[in-house]
Amino acid sequence: MINKTSILFFVLLTSITTSLLAQEYKAGIANWQNLDFVEDGVHGLSTEKAYRTLLKNKQGETVIVAVIDGGVQTDHEDLKDVMWVNQGEVAGNGIDDDGNGYIDDIHGWNFLGNADGENVRYDNLELVRLLRELQPKYISVLPSTPLDEKEKRAFNEYQKMTTDYMAKLKQARRGELNYGMLKEVIDSIVVSIGEPTPTAAQFRNYKAKNKNESRALRIVQSEVEEKGFEKFYEELDEAFEYYSNQLKYHLNMDFDSRHIVGDNYEDSSERIYGNADIEGPDGKHGTHVAGIIGAVRNNSIGMNGVADHVLIMGVRAVPDGDERDKDVANAIRYAADNGAKVINMSFGKAYVKDKQVVDDAVQYAMEKDVLLIHAAGNDSKDNDEISSYPNPIYVDSLGFNQGKGEAWIEVGATSWDENDLIASFSNYGKQTVDLFAPGVDIYSTVPDSEYDELSGTSMAAPTVAGLAAIIRSYYPRFTAVEVKDIILRSVVKIDNKVKIRQDNTNKRVYLSDISITGGIANAYKAIELADKLYKDK
Incomplete structure (x- = not known):
């Protein structure tokens, strides 16, 4: 009644319907994130064109990409053959065989659970x-x-x-x-x-x-x-x-799920806690992200990931709610210590508890030559004006700027629809968002070996992470910072004004007004540039 x-x-x-339910409803073109504007009429990554031409008959090296997220289904039909396997660990024996502090971490680690197998699903902002x-x-x-x-x-x-x-x-x-x-x-x-x-x-x-x-x-x-x-x-x-x-x-002040983990939460230096269940109770978001990066290509099932010579390492640190700085820092360190050369981070929040602990982990990863890719956010906001975490700006205990981590790419989202090129939900920023990439109606893997279309800068970041993995695979002597430089220098520039949401109204601006590069990531142009620079390296 x-x-x-x-x-x-x-x-x-x-x-409300416009803001949540009606984001880019029209059906997109299958696999559009990998297609080419000239050949296919959509501003995809031009991945298929790059494989068909520039990378034909070339052999790449395997690159490990860490997906720090809410969980990844390890036995998904389109992911099981590209999941990272810790060769130093024996599955299910309850022993830390490789001595890294994490028991049975075969495909990664979960910082949102305990040794008894219980997992955090929900958390506060x-x-x-x-x-x-x-x-x-x-x-x-x-x-x-x-x-x-x-x-x-x-x-x-x-x-x-x-x-x-x-x-x-x-x-x-x-x-x-x-x-x-x-x-x-x-x-x-x-x-x-x-x-x-x-x-x-x-x-x-x-x-x-x-x-x-x-x-x-x-x-x-x-x-x-x-x-x-x-x-x-x-x-x-x-x-x-x-x-x-x-x-x-x-938003429930009386709800607190941290007791499930059983760590000393106030001790940000604590590293060893959690369990090996990297899918957790809800792996939809992370599984989708993983598929965008590296779902098996051309196997006649599902969809094509961006990168072909890739292994996906799952690191669970993002609940339904805001991630915690301690977990994010430990996830970054775990990935860097276990061989990841690219880390995808499709998460973010407006407030921070312990930025320094994350900054230290970011710096630690960059010292190990890791490239970090981060989603800009889905609030239709200017990241130059609002606080967004994590970010590559290092601060001291008083919050003063202490420099910037260079091996970091911040990614906004684009649509397949040229008339609405910038996704209506995407954050942007002339000083803070490096580039844009496909992030609307992206068809990818989800749990139970299923597939679904999702939209968000969470989908745009892994397209760039996949591109970074391609470059690191076929041109392994490039450093993380050099790979970033190639990706940013090779964007497709958009000369026409694009529509964005600003203060709940539409506004038309140039892409150079809302991003550092003024362009959209493009694998064909990036590999073309990488090939040229590699010969001189």
Whole structure:
């Protein structure tokens, strides 16, 4: 039964649907991220063209790419043959055979679990964790309360965080209510139609019983027309679950799952904890990322990854919620210590607890000649203006700039649709985002040996990680910084203005206004440049 509060849902439905459900709905072109603009009409990576021409009859070396994420299915039909195997470890014997401190780490390591096999799935936002620490000290502070300068700064930050938290809480409550109401109305309509998966025509022919149904029909008809009812309802369900999980876990001050891990969380120098379950309870995101990088090419199943001579190392450090700095730092160190030459990081957050521990790990990896690829974020924001973590800017204990890690590429997302080239959700930044890469409607591997299309800068980063792996495979004498330089120098420049979202409105800008290179990553041009430079090296 729909109550009067359902009206609230319809007031804001259009804007919410646009922001979450209606991101790039039109069906993309299969494998478009690997296609070429001249040959195929989409600004893909030109991977297939590069393999067919520049890399034909060339032999590459195997490159290990670490996927720091929420989990990877190791026995996926399109990934099992490209999973990294720790040759120094004997599977399942409960012994740390290679002495690296991690027992049975055959395909990688999970920093979100314990030795008994229990795993963290959900966690808070970093904002919530920080507020939970600060509240006991500052919740009762009055304007007349004496504070020293350090305490005043901390109190000001606490107030800003509290404002941010309340805004997020309001949005989550509104989102859960609105999507819940939409689900309820549509469920009622489906029952009335008498068909579990109605067609667009059946929705058009349905006579609305009230204003709520009439408004819902306007939405569902166009969505079902484009993608079918099952896909639409799946995305609607995911949207409802997204906001529900925010309220249950991400923004819930009373929820704290860290006890599952059993580490001394305040000791950021602690390295040895977790377990060998690198898929965890929800490996969809990480499995999708892994497939983009290195799913077996040309095996007549699934899809083609970007890199051909690659091994995927799974390092689980990202829960459903914000990742923790200690885990990220340890994941980076684990990858670097175990031979990864490229690390993909499709995650990020707005607040940080211990930036220095991550900075130290980033610096450690770069000293081992590792190239780090990071997703710019999906908030339609300017990263020059907002804080985003992790990032390559080193700071001291007071937060002052101490330099920049050079072997780092920050990636924004593009669409297959030239009229909407920059993904509507993608972050950008003239000083902070290096380039853009395919990140909309990317078809890739997901758990249970299935495949699905996902969108995000999380999908754009691994296309660049795959490209970096190609260069490191076929031109192994290049350093991480040299590989970055080749990728950035070889972008396809876009002369026309592109549309971006800024302050909830559309704005047209040049790509050079929103990125360092003003271009889109391109494997063909990168390999062409690498080949030329390698001969002189």
